[in-house]
Amino acid sequence: MQLNTARVLLTGASGGLGHALAHQLVQHGAQVLLSGRDAAKLQALRTELGSAVSLCVADLTQAAGVAQLVQAAQAFQVNALINNAGISAFGSLQTQPWDSVEQVLQTNLLAPMRLTQALLPHLRSQPQARIVNVGSVFGSLPFAGFVAYSSAKAGLRGFSQSLRRELANSHIQVLYVAPRAIQTPLNSPAVNALNRALGNASDRPETVATRLLQALAQDRKEVHIGFPERLFAWLNGFAPGLIDHGVAKQLRTIELHAQTLNPDRQP
Template sequence: MQLKNKCILLTGATGGIGKPLALQLAAKGAKLILVGRDSNKLETLAQQIHNKGGNAKTLVANFAEQGATQQLAQQAPLQFGNVDILINNAGVLDFILFEDQSPERIAQMIETNVTAPIQIANALMPHFKANNQGQLVMIGSILGSLGFPHYATYCASKFAIHGFSQALRRELVDTNIGVTYIAPRGVNTPMNDAATLAMLAKTGGNVDEPEKVAQIIVKAIEQQKQEVFIGQPESFFAWLNGFLPSVVSIGLKKQARLAREFAAKNKH
């Protein structure tokens, strides 16, 4: 798929992956609708894109607010007259002992990571169906296939998005609407706090730079990939977990024990 002049709706546009992704998509000639909660950050990013000769508009949306996803889906096609690609990138993450995670934070995580992206896709589906074209890109995680200790709610949210992506792709098999699921491993973004980074260093966890992840996402969109898992050995363990979860559990025992002291420092 050629991205030049494609209209792309990008949520979480000013985040760790979102910003380099927006810049790389703009460099390909895509017309961007940047979505986020902070209007100042959005306008700064849009101006940066314009200064480089790109084309971007902004929409402020807080997915914790009722009706935000429907409003976004109504406003987005009005920006450039069409939406060709939806990239659901917005998300929140906690590295925490499950008993220390508040009910309010659990609800927020499910709302942001699961409910909002599904509702946006649902609201845009009539638009895609009417044109019989479009691409939904869901930014998931390796932890959407591999349950990892101290990320229980986050894993639940990404498992949900992974299953949603598979089911919807199969439902749309006789259309020209594609569904791409991207599963990064750890990414060096502000979502990972000091305790998380210390834990990853202690346990030997790998972390990719957001620019590298953004490059892989852009390539996956261009090639209209179905699923892309980023990084080894994490991708292998995610695959193995589907067949021999008990073996993976044994392998993670040491990491779980090492990680616990760092997770215990966080409360939300």
């Protein structure tokens, strides 16, 4: 897709990766409909970006929020949807409040599926259209301490692949992008400390935004960012026992960092 003809609905625009994506999209000449829940952050971004952007404040986990966004997207004549909004939750499944598990699945999996479904008739009416789903390395390398998040992102990857196959005879293409850790507010201090302890690299949001937009411009189907994460994710596909073994060695470190969240609870 040529980015200078793109009219993009960007969810999660008020977040770290969203901010970088919005800036780079506008630099490429795209028109962008920015979405998020934090109206003040979206207004500030609009002030930075000028007339190429519009706003829609909506909670994607609510049916009314999705309906509002679909209406705004139709009026904006979007031809690209970037499902970027997401939340994470760190901690053992046993100690995680069920509400938090549900919220992670709602936000990272059900909300993008619902928004995509609702926008498909409109996207079909465009001469060409793209759907981009922002996943995670944990979608292909599910990790201890991130059970709900890994499950949601693995689901999002399955959604992206099955939808791509379902739309094969249409002019709508689906791209799934799986970043490794990114330096954004998504990661709590405990997660940042864990990443440091495990030696996990973390990318700048601008770097990830550039990779995502390159993939969109080149009509790629799936992009995994970072090495050796890409190798481990691939290995997990046919030899998950090897990954089980590797993560087991890191489990004590993961548990210790998770315990800093709930010092009274056992992991």
